[in-house]
Amino acid sequence: MPRLSRRLQPNLDHVLIATFACVIAAPLVAFVFGVRGQDVENRARAQLPELSASRLFDTEVMEDVDTFLAESLPFRERLLEFDARVDLALGDSPNSRVVLGYDGWLFYRPALEQICIEGDMALLLADVFERSQRVFDAVDRRLVVVAAPDKASIYPEFLSDEPTCSLATAESVTQLDSSLGVVATWDALRSAKEEGLVFFKKDTHWNSRGAAIAAEIVVDRIVPGGSARGEMRELGQKIHEGDLTRFISLPSSETDVLYGGAVAGVVHEMSPGRVVGAGGIQLPIRETLYSTSGAPSVVGGSTLVMTDSFGVAIQAPLYPFFDDVAFVRQRSPRPAYMWERLLNADLTVRLTTQRSIFATVLRTDLAADYALAFRTELPEIAVREERSNDSLTLHVDDAKGDAYVFLELDDGIQQASVTVREDRTALPVRYNTFELTRDSPAMAWPASADGVVFSGDVDRVRVGAVEVPLVAVAES
Amino acid sequence: MCLWVYAVIAARLRNAWLLLASLVFYTWGSGGLVLLLAVSTVVDFITGAVVQRGRDQGNRQLVKLGVGVSVATNLSMLGYFKYANFFVEQVNALSIAGIDWTEVALPVGISFFTFQSMSYTIDIARGRADHLRNPLDLGLYVALFPQLVAGPIVRFHEISAQITHRTVATSAIANGAVRFAHGLGKKVVIADSVAPIADAAFAADDPSLIAAWAGIVAYTVQIYFDFSGYSDMAIGLGMMLGFTFPENFRRPYSAVSITDFWRRWHITLSNWFRDYVYIPLGGSRATSRRTLVNLGAVFLLTGLWHGANWTFIAWGVFHGSLLMMERLTGQRPLEIERPLERIARRIVVLVLVMVGWVLFRAANIDAAMTYITDLFTPGGELPSTLSDAASNRAVLAMVIGVASWALPADLVTGRFLIGTSSPRTVSVARVATVVAVFPLALVTVASGSFSPFLYFQF
Numbered sequence: 001m002p003r004l005s006r007r008l009q010p011n012l013d014h015v016l017i018a019t020f021a022c023v024i025a026a027p028l029v030a031f032v033f034g035v036r037g038q039d040v041e042n043r044a045r046a047q048l049p050e051l052s053a054s055r056l057f058d059t060e061v062m063e064d065v066d067t068f069l070a071e072s073l074p075f076r077e078r079l080l081e082f083d084a085r086v087d088l089a090l091g092d093s094p095n096s097r098v099v100l101g102y103d104g105w106l107f108y109r110p111a112l113e114q115i116c117i118e119g120d121m122a123l124l125l126a127d128v129f130e131r132s133q134r135v136f137d138a139v140d141r142r143l144v145v146v147a148a149p150d151k152a153s154i155y156p157e158f159l160s161d162e163p164t165c166s167l168a169t170a171e172s173v174t175q176l177d178s179s180l181g182v183v184a185t186w187d188a189l190r191s192a193k194e195e196g197l198v199f200f201k202k203d204t205h206w207n208s209r210g211a212a213i214a215a216e217i218v219v220d221r222i223v224p225g226g227s228a229r230g231e232m233r234e235l236g237q238k239i240h241e242g243d244l245t246r247f248i249s250l251p252s253s254e255t256d257v258l259y260g261g262a263v264a265g266v267v268h269e270m271s272p273g274r275v276v277g278a279g280g281i282q283l284p285i286r287e288t289l290y291s292t293s294g295a296p297s298v299v300g301g302s303t304l305v306m307t308d309s310f311g312v313a314i315q316a317p318l319y320p321f322f323d324d325v326a327f328v329r330q331r332s333p334r335p336a337y338m339w340e341r342l343l344n345a346d347l348t349v350r351l352t353t354q355r356s357i358f359a360t361v362l363r364t365d366l367a368a369d370y371a372l373a374f375r376t377e378l379p380e381i382a383v384r385e386e387r388s389n390d391s392l393t394l395h396v397d398d399a400k401g402d403a404y405v406f407l408e409l410d411d412g413i414q415q416a417s418v419t420v421r422e423d424r425t426a427l428p429v430r431y432n433t434f435e436l437t438r439d440s441p442a443m444a445w446p447a448s449a450d451g452v453v454f455s456g457d458v459d460r461v462r463v464g465a466v467e468v469p470l471v472a473v474a475e476s
Numbered sequence: 477m478c479l480w481v482y483a484v485i486a487a488r489l490r491n492a493w494l495l496l497a498s499l500v501f502y503t504w505g506s507g508g509l510v511l512l513l514a515v516s517t518v519v520d521f522i523t524g525a526v527v528q529r530g531r532d533q534g535n536r537q538l539v540k541l542g543v544g545v546s547v548a549t550n551l552s553m554l555g556y557f558k559y560a561n562f563f564v565e566q567v568n569a570l571s572i573a574g575i576d577w578t579e580v581a582l583p584v585g586i587s588f589f590t591f592q593s594m595s596y597t598i599d600i601a602r603g604r605a606d607h608l609r610n611p612l613d614l615g616l617y618v619a620l621f622p623q624l625v626a627g628p629i630v631r632f633h634e635i636s637a638q639i640t641h642r643t644v645a646t647s648a649i650a651n652g653a654v655r656f657a658h659g660l661g662k663k664v665v666i667a668d669s670v671a672p673i674a675d676a677a678f679a680a681d682d683p684s685l686i687a688a689w690a691g692i693v694a695y696t697v698q699i700y701f702d703f704s705g706y707s708d709m710a711i712g713l714g715m716m717l718g719f720t721f722p723e724n725f726r727r728p729y730s731a732v733s734i735t736d737f738w739r740r741w742h743i744t745l746s747n748w749f750r751d752y753v754y755i756p757l758g759g760s761r762a763t764s765r766r767t768l769v770n771l772g773a774v775f776l777l778t779g780l781w782h783g784a785n786w787t788f789i790a791w792g793v794f795h796g797s798l799l800m801m802e803r804l805t806g807q808r809p810l811e812i813e814r815p816l817e818r819i820a821r822r823i824v825v826l827v828l829v830m831v832g833w834v835l836f837r838a839a840n841i842d843a844a845m846t847y848i849t850d851l852f853t854p855g856g857e858l859p860s861t862l863s864d865a866a867s868n869r870a871v872l873a874m875v876i877g878v879a880s881w882a883l884p885a886d887l888v889t890g891r892f893l894i895g896t897s898s899p900r901t902v903s904v905a906r907v908a909t910v911v912a913v914f915p916l917a918l919v920t921v922a923s924g925s926f927s928p929f930l931y932f933q934f
Contacts, residue, residue: 012903013650019910020653023918028477057508070922079922086916090868249923 030074037076045071080249087248094248101158106202106244111150111355116165117362120426122172124362129180131367131402131446131468138468139374142347146183146218147173148206148310150354151199154189169354183221185214200254202242211313212259218314218349219298219321226298230263230321261320265295268320285337286329290319297323301346306330306338311351331360333369335440342373363432365446371404372444375466383465386451392458394465396447402468403447407454407461409436416457420445436461478621479716483644491616491639494717498621502584505625509583512553516593517615519549524614527600528607539601546597550590557583562784585625587781591748593618595631598752604633613639622713626706628724629744631751635719642718651894652715654906657914658890659708664917667702668924669873670694672865678837678847680859687858688850690866692830695837697877700728703742708890715894722747723888729829730885732821734798735808737829745781749774768803772796782836787844791835798828826881 037045049055049064073079084094093100099107117125129145136143152163153170174184189198189210198210206214216227235258245252271289303325305311305318315327326345330338331352342348352361360366371378383405386393394405407418419433420443433456434443445452447465478497485493503510523546530538557580564577596614599605608614617639623630677683677691707724714721724744731737738746750759757770772793779792802808812818831848838844850856883889893906 012907013646016650016653016906016910017646020657020914023910023915025480057503057510059505059507062504062507073922076922079919083919083923086919087867087869090872092867092869096864 027074031072035074036072037074077249084249088250094250098244098247099159101155102160103158104201105155105158106242106248107152107159108150108204108244108355111204112152112159112163112166114150114165114169114355115358115428117169117172117357121362122175124424124426125172125357126176126180128361128365128367129176129182132370133181134402134468134470135367135370135374135378136348139377141342141345143370144181144183144218144221144347144349146214146349146351147185147357148214148351148353149186149189151204151206153186153354154193154199166354169357173354173357181221183218185217188213188217200240200242200256202245202252202254203240204243205310206313207240207254207256208238208258208313208316211310212261212317215261215314215317215321218318222299222347222349226321229298230261232259232317233262234258235260235316258316260316261318263297263320266292266297266320267294268292288315288327289325290322290327291324297321299323299325299347302326302344303347303349304328304341304345305349305351306333307351308353308356310353314351331356332364333366333373334364334443336442337439339373342370343377362427363429364434365444367402368404368406368444368446371402371466371468372406372442375406375444375464378466378468381465381467383463385463387458390455390458392454392463393451394447394454394463395451396465396467399447399465399467401470403465404444404468405447405452405463405465406442406444407434407436407458407463408442409438410460410462413460414438416460418443418454418456418458418461421453421455423448423450482717490717491610491613494621495612495616495619498616498619498624501621502619502624506584509581512557512583512586513589513615513619516550516553516590517611517618520546520593520596520618521608521611521614523549523597524600524607527597531601531603543597543601547594550594554586554590556580557586559780559784588627588629589618589624591629591745592631595629595633595748595752599631599633599636605636608636608639620714620719622717622719623707623710623721626703626710627742627744628707628710628721629748630721631744631748634722638719644716644718648715648718650906652712652717654712654893654909655715655890656709656712657909657917658893659705659710659712660917660921661705661909661913662701662708663705664920665913666873666877667698667700667705668920669870670698670701670877672867673862673870673874674698674837676859676862676865678839678843680862682856683847683850683862684856684858685850685852685854687856687862688847690862692834692837692847692851693878694870694874695833696729696826696830697874699833699836700725701877704890711890723891726888727883727885729826729881730822730883731825731829732810732812732818733802733808733825734795734828735802736810737825738795738799739810745778749778753777768800771799771803775799786841787835787838790841790844791832794832794835 046064046067048068049061051061051065055061070076087094088100091100097109099109099112101107115121132143132145149170150163150166152159152166156163156167170184170186173182174186176182176184189206192198192210192213196209197207198213199206212232216232219226219230238256238258239253240256241251241253268290269292271291298321300323303322305325305327307314307327307329308331309329311327311329319325319327326341328338328341332338333342381396381399381403384395384397386395396403396405409416414437416436417433418436419431422429422432436443436457478494482490482493499510499513502513523542525542526545527539527542530536530540530542561577561579564575567575568577596605596617600607608617617630617632617635620630671694673694674691677687677694680687680691683691704725711721711723722744724742726740726743728737728741731740754770754774757773758766759770760767762770775792775796776789777792778795779789782788782791799808809821812821831851834847834851835841835844838847880889893902893909
């Protein structure tokens with residue numbers, strides 16, 4: 001084998017040293033000159049902790065400095081992108097929470113691994129929705145629950161493994177539709193996808209077209225034939241960066257054709273989000289209010305639309321059909337500031353994403369949350385306490401309807417953690433823990449014949465119970 | 477930055493700068509426990525002086541006193557910080573006495589720097605080196621950051637001359653850069669990639685036979701590439717600073733006997749125990765029975781050195797037993813000429829080593845025994861976590877790791893890359909290591925801190 005000439009060896013050594021030094025020094029030099037890695041993780045980057053002589057030997061401080069340096073590393077987003085491309089070249093997903101589908105489609109793994117809502121759990125889901133309707137009937141208001149599908153249940157053909165749980169949950173919820181006022185959107189979206197995308201390829205959400213189709217269904221459920229009194233118009237196009245692409249460090253965008261609703265002769269005014277307070281605490285919440293000053297729209301009265309991120313795209317198609325509507329980015333009715341909104345609304349439209357149904361409807365018992373919100377308007381009933389060690393059992397002995405017990409922070413108490421024993425055998429959990437704070441000072445739970453068992457900070461709360469009459473659920 | 481400053485400052489200031497950098501490095505990870513380094517250094521500087529004087533005066537009592545104090549101090553520190561929690565846990569478990577105990581934090585690298593520190597006085601006592609006049613030089617020897625936390629264990633006589641007199645040639649810096657990059661690649665690209673497979677298999681309740689073997693093969697790859705990668709990085713950094721550290725690994729999975737394995741695996745630890753424990757106990761020169769006892773004792777201590785857990789002790793006893801059996805049967809070759817026999821022996825040794833790694837990796841003895849049973853019992857299930865962990869990248873890393881076992885028994889890739897006679901192939905490999913492997917390794921390191929949220933967190 002030929003030897004490297006003596007003339008070339010020193011040059012090669014210099015090349016190696018220079019390369020090594022550049023690779024090491026480039027980020028450092030860039031850092032000194034103020035270059036920082038870009039925010040690519042949808043969260044605030046770690047900050048440099050306070051450094052002082054007294055903290056010199058504190059290893060936690062040094063760990064925080066390490067984290068700061070790692071996240072501020074110049075060109076970090078390029079390194080992440082390169083690493084992601086290596087993974088893709090090897091056929092791997094760069095992020096374990098993102099599943100690579102066919103044809104460049106991306107799916108969110110937690111949505112694929114959601115709990116299957118079928119069988120007994122589906123019956124339980126029906127019970128929760130039925131009790132929720134009874135709460136609203138008892139306070140003379142209306143509830144419409146809109147189920148937004150997971151992408152996998154609309155586009156399973158782009159996955160190598162069939163998303164059986166996603167499809168099973170979709171089927172269960174669709175079957176709830178006609179009897180309980182739950183607006184299921186699967187059938188409509190599956191039909192519409194033949195003519196164009198209803199979801200983004202690389203994002204977890206429906207696109208504007210999908211949201212517009214869902215909006216029409218919602219309006220028609222509230223006012224039969226209501227959507228025909230308006231129309232959906234193309235408003236232009238927008239470049240949309242897929243949330244899943246950021247997850248895999250390869251940001252990319254798709255074009256979204258924007259749709260907006262319109263009802264002839266109806267003009268809306270919009271008020272942007274405001275800061276609200278509960279118990280003196282200022283909270284930033286995402287809220288947009290629309291109101292008409294002239295001709296009425298399709299749905300009268302005041303409407304509260306509670307959404308998660310799927311509500312972003314549905315706002316423009318939906319609001320023109322309402323006289324007075326507030327879109328609030330809030331999934332749970334439990335924070336205290338939501339109680340006022342629920343009380344002030346004639347109609348509540350609750351948009352629930354498929355993958356969050358278990359957590360936000362079943363596990364925390366949505367009906368109980370609504371009963372808590374409306375408890376000032378529901379008849380109180382006596383509750384019997386049974387205390388032992390650090391547990392508290394609440395009994396409601398004379399209920400004739402749906403009874404709900406609740407715990408609320410005592411005066412002067414800022415925080416408490418309470419756990420309720422889960423007696424619904426259909427659910428794969430044994431306990432639910434609620435963190436009560438001044439923003440969210442109370443929780444409620446359906447009463448049971450054997451009593452509801454709480455543990456934790458039960459000495460920091462006061463108790464109560466309300467009852468909802470058992471009447472037939474009116475068709476929503 | 478340390479390297480940059482080291483390169484430009486005056487030679488007489490280099491030791492001080494390195495010592496400062498090493499102390500900062502240690503403080504960064506261990507906080508106030510850096511004082512232990514100081515204590516060890518101060519004690520050994522004083523005892524080293526005592527030993528030197530005793531040696532110069534022919535006063536064996538003084539020599540023994542110095543060595544005794546040094547060993548007692550270092551072993552006491554090691555015993556307290558590393559083993560006190562374990563000891564108390566065992567006593568309390570036996571309900572002999574209910575000891576009310578606050579757990580002691582384990583200082584990083586204590587097993588390494590106490591052993592290095594003891595070798596200082598011992599080597600002076602044996603006349604293999606002389607006492608250092610400047611305590612900062614001793615501090616540097618004890619705390620030198622490239623090998624402080626994970627070795628190689630550098631005995632004092634191996635480096636004594638370099639502490640006070642060393643030069644840094646361009647070729648050494650280049651070689652060091654290549655070696656460092658090579659080590660980082662082994663650690664980050666290979667070891668860290670296969671780790672999830674091992675973790676998933678060992679965490680499974682009832683892994684199938686295939687899953688169990690996949691897990692232990694992954695761990696066998698992981699532990700070698702991780703540990704030898706660290707050694708390569710330390711050796712490479714040492715080269716860039718003008719030091720020549722001893723090799724720590726020499727293709728251990730090519731061993732044809734357990735005896736051969738221990739001349740290839742963690743060589744510096746083996747040498748330390750051989751020179752400072754085994755030989756003083758009589759080594760192989762004692763009676764056969766005594767030799768076996770010495771061997772058993774050394775490997776009991778070797779296991780204990782690795783950690784305060786019965787699994788490490790069991791691992792040490794396992795290897796000690798195998799070595800004793802090889803000695804008793806005379807079956808402890810270091811080389812085999814016949815290819816088929818060589819392959820067969822390598823396979824047998826590898827399987828035995830893997831069984832040992834189960835003891836090393838498992839959380840406790842029960843888990844280890846269960847896992848070993850799973851290795852040889854059909855049934856169980858393929859855990860979904862293992863399927864998730866076996867990404868293409870992980871599998872590729874494992875294939876590369878396993879393929880490396882087939883390389884020639886004396887081909888140490890790290891040394892191959894820094895060969896002074898450089899055929900073009902080696903030069904290409906050197907360039908590829910620095911230009912491709914090194915950046916890829918840094919990319920992998922950077923991605924380790926990636927923790928995105930789907931929706932903005934505020």
